[in-house]
Amino acid sequence: MNGPEISLEVAPELRLFVAHDRRQGTTAVVTDGSSTLGHVVESLGIPLTEAGELLVDGRPVPVSHIPAAGEHVGVRPVRRPQEVPGAPLRFLLDVHLGTLARRLRLLGVDAAYESEDIGDPALAARSAEQRRVMLSRDRGLLRRREIWAGAYVYSDRPEEQLRDILGRFAPALAPWTRCTACNGELSKADKDSVSALLEEGTQASYDVFAQCTACGRVYWRGAHHARLEAVVADAVGEFGVAGRRTPTA
Ligand SMILES: [Zn+2]
DSSP states (O other): OOSOEEEEEEOGGGGGGSOGGGSSSEEEEEOOSSSOHHHHHHHTTOOTTTEEEEEETTEEEOTTOOOOTTOEEEEEEOOSSOOOSSSSOOEEEOTTOHHHHHHHHHTTOOEEEOSSOOOHHHHHHHHHHTTOEEEESOHHHHTOTTOSEEEEOOOSSHHHHHHHHHHHHOOOOOTTSBOTTTOOBEEEOOHHHHGGGSOHHHHHHOOEEEEETTTOOEEEOOGGGHHHHHHHHHHHHHHOSSOSSOOOO
8 A cells, every 4th residue: 555654553452453563552553545444443353343433633523534644543442331323232143152051140141142153244243133232252253244233252262252241231130031042031930830841859848930931941040050149149240230221211
């Protein structure tokens, strides 16, 4: 490229996306004179889902801004909690995020997930069709124009992934109301109506409390829930149940 040269400063939170030699302070970028700032940012490796405010000489500009020679561009991370247009807040997770999907469901957050790899085009289409925020660690998927909204999942550890998403989107939490296996909603169930589905030991020891309205799976409280109770207690303790989003009527 042989066009205007701009100086560019990437926020520390976003430096993992750019080449090593651009991670320190301000670097020079030569643009082609016709590409938008959004394109320039994306071509450096930063998914636009992760870019917050774009500043030119300190003033916010839209992604459609065409950089001119000598401009100083700052790229900020997304503001947390992040606004997502359209309620309710729903997610779609890509194939590598099964544990995160189950934990979100445990907290009552609508988290669709296919354990089979249906491919990027199908995922992006589903995100658009169902207005779900696409969660992924795949930058190529997040670059697809069709997606409704998207977010890069920064950690590869489920505990950190969950805190990242709860902190970023502040969803309302409703623990124990959603099936961790299929994302269906749970309804109250009494032991008699589901006893045929339970093993004898389970029947004697536990009180059934819910059944999935979609797949029929039965949930009961028992000692093996201790680990899940801890996930719920930690999340509710740190983020509260209300979330930030006002429910729409
Ligand atoms: Zn289910």
